Amino acid sequence: MLEKEEKTSRKIQYSCYVSRSREGEQFVQDHVFSYQISGSITMSDGQKTYLFNPGDFRLNKRNHLVKFVKQPPEHGEFKTVSVYLDQETLRDVSMEYNYKAEKQQHGDAVVLLKPEALYQHYMNSLAPYDALTLPGNDKLIALKLREAVLILLQTAPELKDVLFDFSDPGKIDLEAFMHKNFHFNVELKRFAYLTGRSLATFKRDFEKIFHVSPSRWLQQRRLQEAHYLIKEKGVAPAEVYMEVGFQDLSHFSFAFKKMYGMAPSRI
Incomplete structure (x- = not known):
């Protein structure tokens, strides 16, 4: 079966696939806040495997290598919406609200977020995907990105040390x-x-x-x-x-x- 179009505003992406499964891999350059609408996705960072099902919210941490397999439900479509939290947006929020990372956070490349009503309301507000992708909506998109950051901080304050760590990877083995x-x-x-x-x-x-x-x-x-x-x-x-x-x-x-x-x- 054919793959449907992936609609994107570069920072907010809506993916829909009807193929049996879709494999791939990527370097995660920005933090990504995602909601699994239907189907499932399996991710691996080389050490740990993560499975996300419909209704799950997740945060992919930046500067990680990830393989993934997207699997639509039987006779259905794989659907997900992802919000890319770029460094410029996070630096702006950091300066405006005086947020600073107090210590470097290591650990999982992908975080399963606890279900929160605020997450669901926020993702519902992104429903007019086509309108968001139209030219001239840059200010609206910038506002939605800042909203995502503030919602994450309100529901999971510990993410402050993840989102506002602007350091590059250090020299390792x-x-x-x-x-x-x-x-x-x-x-x-x-x-x-x-x-x-x-x-x-x-x-x-x-x-x-x-x-x-x-x-x-x-x-x-x-x-x-x-x-x-x-x-x-x-x-x-x-x-x-x-x-x-x-x-x-x-x-x-x-x-x-x-x-x-x-x-x-x-x-």
Whole structure:
């Protein structure tokens, strides 16, 4: 079945899918406040898996890598609305109301928010999605973003330390990070940023540790994981390639055959 259009105002997005399932992954650059209208979504940050069902509210924290699978209900549609809380909006709210993060918050990449009437009323107010996406509504959208921030702070004050932490990721253990996140298909500059390095420093540090370029190591590591999943776990190649970080099946099959001397379907 065909995928329906995703309507967006860049900051407020309404997604509707009728395909059986839709897989993907992304680098979450901004905090995202979402409401699951129908269907379910499964998310994974590489360590933990999260499942959200109709009626659930969630907050995706910024600066995280996330894989997702969107699943519509039987004979129905997957629907969700998401509000992107950009850094400029949060800085404005911070200055106006004197909100400041008191300590860095670590932990889950995605937070299941407790059901609140204010959340439901707010999401209902976004119902005229088409009107919000029309040109000239920038001020209205900016107002709705600020409203979302203030509602989150009123219902979950502890989120202050999450929303108003404007620091960039600090320099961390590159080797451990790459072994944990190699299966995310993102640009090297994203890996560099999340490990607290410039791209040049990332490449230099990487080659000191692994004695090979990042691109070559990533391909080899992904293929090794794919070989293990196919041979030991019985996972089909058509299901494995995206899971280990390849963008398309044909490229995966070509690289796999080159490394192992046979097509993945022959393992």
